Amino acid sequence: MAERGGRPVAFRGGGFSPRPLGIVGPLVFIAVIALWEAGCRTGLIPPLVLPAPSEALAALAHLVETGLLWKHLGASLQRLLVGWTLGTLLGIAVGFSIGLFSLARAGLAPVVAAIFPIPKIALLPLFVVWFGIGEGSKVATILFGTFFPTVVATYGGVDNVDRNLIRMGQSFGLSWLSIVRKIILPGALPAILPGFRISAAIAIVLLVAAEMIGAEFGVGAYILLAGSLMALDELLAGVAILSVMGLTVNWLIARLERFLLRWRT
């Protein structure tokens, strides 16, 4: 054992920690589109099955030229904004009541648990009867769909606020309102904000579904019309718009999170 030399100890601590590889994502994206375009050009993919990306782009360009893009997008964004904002505000208010008041918890938490898992699309016909075929039923569907996940995220967040911090607030004689505003609200925010991502995704799904009934304008209406005419290039253009919409919303929420939770890292 005393002799010199020997082998270095083998390294075995690698892996299990994803590194950011910034360019890989866009590269995969470009590669898939290029392959798809090539497949269509060579006839490997028949145009009736899947139009080429360039055709979808042409349909998009046509939308921009005719000015219809803004009409569709404007109608959709307005529904999304009104429905999501109202649903989120109501959801946070109810989530806080459940988190703070025993009576609200006992009374509302079971109701929320019962309605949360229902796909809200199933209720769309009901909303049409209640709120009319126009904007009312569409906004109501989105509102309803975003309300429940927000409630659940909010009261989960309130429940998880460090009890020691609340006790500290009480020990310094802070008022009830101060404790809620300065300790519980910021403490629940790290749970509420990720809930925004989920509710925004749900809102986009419900938007498209709601626009498939009795809407003249809207991205969903555009897609539905394209589908019934078998205009697959337009359909793909519509889907691309939705994807960009989703990415934009996600990016906005990420900015908001970085701003509001800048105390974290």
Place this chain on the structure above:
Amino acid sequence: MELRLAGLHHGYGDIEVLRGIDLEIPAGRIVCIVGPSGCGKSTLLRLIGGLERPERGEVVQTGEPPPGCLNPLTYIFQDFALLPWRTVEGNVRLVLEDHGFGRAETAGIVDGVLARTRLSEFRAAFPRQLSGGMKQRVAIARALAVSPAFLLMDEPLSALDAQTRELLLDDLVDLWARERFSGVYVTHNLREAVRLGHRVVLLSRRPGTVREILEIDLPLDARAGHAPELEAHRSRLWQLLRDEAHAADVELVDG
């Protein structure tokens, strides 16, 4: 202002935690409470500060808190309890905001306590940027901001490493020498108790009762030079505590 505990009893469910605690807590001095872990020291401190209601007995306040005192019974917690989303300055300001001070007045108090705890340079830092010792100094600054009549400290140094603990212990001695605050200091560390306590109260294992009260007459700022005397006190307390701690250690937790 002084505090008197009279016949305090407390328990959780079937567990009896404190039994018949009678204690006088004088002003201007530090009372250390020591005892084996789980004997109810933290519970006792929560009862003293009104964070919990005793099952029987009462905590009585005699005399009035000094003028200008915003929160007579003020805690310093083992886990610091700083708001991570507020800066050092914001954490101190938190406890002043409900008192209706003007902006300049608040700033004056905050500047004052940050200077007294030598934290002025770090006023804009967030808690995550600070070491444990610094965090506890922020908590001390926050406590001083409300000019307490009593500082109630629950193992304030136990979350810190040994070196930081030593530094902060010196800080507390200095602070007492300057401000002569009244304090109740809970610890399981006998060395801390004999360094800081004018009076050391030893609790028995659960259910906690007062086992022994030791008066140490040396002034706090002179104790560094009296190591042998303190060591004698410490080892006598340890003799008493060891049997309690051993018995508590081998008890079943839910027994």
